[in-house]
């Protein structure tokens with residue numbers, strides 16, 4: 001699994017499938033993660049060849065890291081929508097996040113036919129990835145190797161994603177195996193899909209939700225929580241997650257501060273499976289008892305380093321440790337960050353199952 005150590009590292013928890021609970025207390029990981037670098041100087045690989053005077057990929061600044069992983073299994077895999085079969089009728093009329101593009105390409109679109117972003121993910125191929133942990137599920141080379149379900153696969157084709165990016169190649173199989181994960185990957189490397197795909201797939205295959213959780217209740221009980229530091233990032237994740245979950249029956253709602261809460265409350269009342277939220281607004285919703293975390297099966301923290309840099313640690317701690325969220329070992333935790341210096345590891349590893357120091 002491991003690759004050159006020059007640009008990558010990983011911290012890991014127990015990779016051995018363990019009973020959901022109880023689990024031993026986590027030992028903090030070591031603090032020798034990569035040093036924080038100036039973000040503004042970083043050029044994601046997919047943008048490096050955009051202008052004629054852009055540096056060649058080989059001379060561009062290397063990414064700082066790659067996924068690191070950990071483990072614990074989650075509960076059973078049932079078959080809520082038959083692994084991607086027909087979703088319930090109530091979702092048939094959901095707005096199409098792909099606009100007018102109704103058709104699902106029969107085959108993955110070759111890279112040079114991409115119409116959306118022109119992103120060159122071929123540039124990521126040379127990125128070394130290091131994983132650690134015990135019995136780490138192997139990385140995949142294609143989306144076809146992963147059983148994400150038919151509806152999600154259709155959306156991947158609609159998104160014109162041909163191949164998984166490195167962080168997706170490693171993180172998706174690990175997450176699908178029910179393991180906790182700490183992944184260090186740079187902005188623009190495809191992290192959103194790396195945590196959304198397993199979450200959406202897991203919800204689709206999970207046991208049917210109780211009626212009260214499908215809307216009509218004053219207190220929304222999402223199954224997955226994606227915490228992100230800013231309104232902009234939350235909106236971006238929401239937009240992507242809606243595309244990935246189109247016609248899967250999985251409903252995504254976003255809640256962020258700096259905007260009226262009324263519409264967000266209405267959206268929550270209609271039912272929510274995946275809640276994308278900023279910490280401050282979520283605390284507000286929890287205090288109003290408009291959201292309960294009691295049903296959370298997946299917790300994803302995106303840009304964990306930025307979240308803590310921005311002073312959200314007390315809110316994050318409160319959300320994860322002091323409200324009604326199921327403990328680690330019961331929920332699955334996915335941490336994503338561009339850097340994982342010591343203080344971030346110290347703050348976040350208690351959220352993970354069976355951490356141990358990196359070798």
Ligand SMILES: Nc1ncnc2c1ncn2[C@@H]1O[C@H](COP(=O)(O)OP(=O)(O)OP(=O)(O)O)[C@@H](O)[C@H]1O
Pocket residue numbers: 117119121160161162163164165168186187188189190191192193233
């Ligand atoms: N496998 C893929 N193939 C092609 N495009 C992809 C793939 N995965 C993600 N993308 C696209 O790459 C872009 C960057 O991905 P994404 O926003 O998920 O990165 P990120 O690491 O989450 O960045 P940020 O930290 O800014 O949120 C998006 O336009 C996304 O649609």
